[in-house]
Amino acid sequence: MARSKVPSEERVFSLVLALVASSGGLTKHELLSSVYGYSERYRDDAQRGSLERQFERDKEQLRQLGIPVETIDSPGEPGNNQLMRYRISKAAMQVPEGLSFSDRELMMLRMAVLAWREGSLTDEARRAAMKLESLGGGRDPLSTGVSAGFGAAEPSAPALLAAIEAGQIAEFLYQLPERDAPLLRRVYPLQLRRFEGRWHVIAYDVERKASRVFLLARISGQVSSMDPKPGEEQRPGDASELVDRAVDALERLQRDxxxxxxxxxxxxxxxxxxxxxxxxxxxxxxxxxxxxxxxxxxxxxxxxxxxxxxxxxxxxxxxxxxxxxxxxxxxxxxxxxxxxxxxxxxxxxxxx
Incomplete structure (x- = not known):
């Protein structure tokens, strides 16, 4: 069975481009068979079900980010999901005419968005945040000397991000609620993800040879990053698929x-x-x-x-x-x- 090597960020970005480019909308079949990140697996019948679930997750992720994904019923068969068309309206993403911000104002607004708890933002606020990005408000807030993205509650975030970028192993002590002493974990961090308003790191555990999800708030002490030891397992090549499976598991746990x-x-x-x-x-x-x-x-x-x-x-x-x-x-x-x-x-x- 072929495995997707396309990073989830590239897949979702490709989906946005396709939905914006088509004013009349595209059906699920058209999207899955042509968009980068889906099309590579669409011809594999064994993966069709998981691919459609991934598409539904990606749509929901876009809506949570403030991108309004519209649905258009088929005039001949309203309610038929296979004939339903999807699109992103350019008008809904545009900034009102005559409205402008200085670089300083954009940065302050962007920092406010980063600092605000994810669960408290309304759909309108998320759309406003996306419009700020299009105006240039997505400039790196660290350049101002202030970090609003990760507060003191997530001091491990910078080291984990650096390990992800370098493809290195990260070592840290992890405190489980039911244990008195923290456990040493040795992992390849794959992605930082915010879930239920808290930051998690999705990782591949080198010793357990399986993907794991760790809550950043439970990491104690410093995070050390390093190259693998001689003979030690290398970073998994199917990182994107491991991340998708971990997110699936989180969503199942949440439902259950x-x-x-x-x-x-x-x-x-x-x-x-x-x-x-x-x-x-x-x-x-x-x-x-x-x-x-x-x-x-x-x-x-x-x-x-x-x-x-x-x-x-x-x-x-x-x-x-x-x-x-x-x-x-x-x-x-x-x-x-x-x-x-x-x-x-x-x-x-x-x-x-």
Missing amino acids: TAVTLRVRPRSRADARFSPGAEVLADDEGGRVLRFGTVDIHELASLVAGYGADAIAVAPERLRDAVRALLGRVDTAHGGLTGAAAEPTVADAEGTH
């Missing part, structure tokens, strides 16, 4: 791990958790949300941080994790905070 929270309407917790969540109830008792997550422990930390504005309802292990965090806070303050009694965990019936 449903959580329920009760949040105070119009609170910071509401703004953080509501986008993309299913609203189960919205009354005087609060807004009940259900959504998927890839990391119960990180979510528990967020819930605990919002205090009474966010209450863990289900599953039990999320409630237990929040209780444990609040208990540690209470213990650290000599039992003076009453943190363990804060209403951030619902009882078994889902009440406060």
Whole structure:
């Protein structure tokens, strides 16, 4: 079976070019059979299903970036997905006539976009960010002496990016929530990816000979980069495919791990958790949300941080994790905070 060696960034960029160039839109068949990154595998029937799922992910990625992918139904068979056409309207991507920014204004706006949490940006804000790129606002913000992309919470990011660029091995200590001591990991980092508002590194673990995903916030100490030892495995040639499979696994885990929270309407917790969540109830008792997550422990930390504005309802292990965090806070303050009694965990019936 042929494997795609096309980097995902090149594939998505090629898709954008095709969608912008066609004013009348293109069908899925036309896109998959002609666009660089898809066409190489389109003739392989065994890969057709995974290729179509990849196309759906790429479309969603573009929409999350603020690029409006439009769909046009077939006039003869409306609702037929095979005849549906896709396009990107040039008008929707254009900056209003007469609007201009100085270089300094563009840089400040770009830095604000980078610093803002991904989950809080509306579709309109994402489209505005893309228009800033077209005006030149995508200039490297590091040239100003200020880095808004990765804050102090991700000090490992620069070293990992350098290792990716050089194709080197990265070594670091990784702290799992359920372990007392961190583990030494030796990996080829392949891509940094933001998922659920947190930065992850998708990597190939040299010792385990498999792809792994690591949360940057759990990397402790310095990241060391180096060339492989004599006889040690080289960087995988199918990095793009490994990344795609890792993202598939993250999305499956997110779908399979449903959580329920009760949040105070119009609170910071509401703004953080509501986008993309299913609203189960919205009354005087609060807004009940259900959504998927890839990391119960990180979510528990967020819930605990919002205090009474966010209450863990289900599953039990999320409630237990929040209780444990609040208990540690209470213990650290000599039992003076009453943190363990804060209403951030619902009882078994889902009440406060």
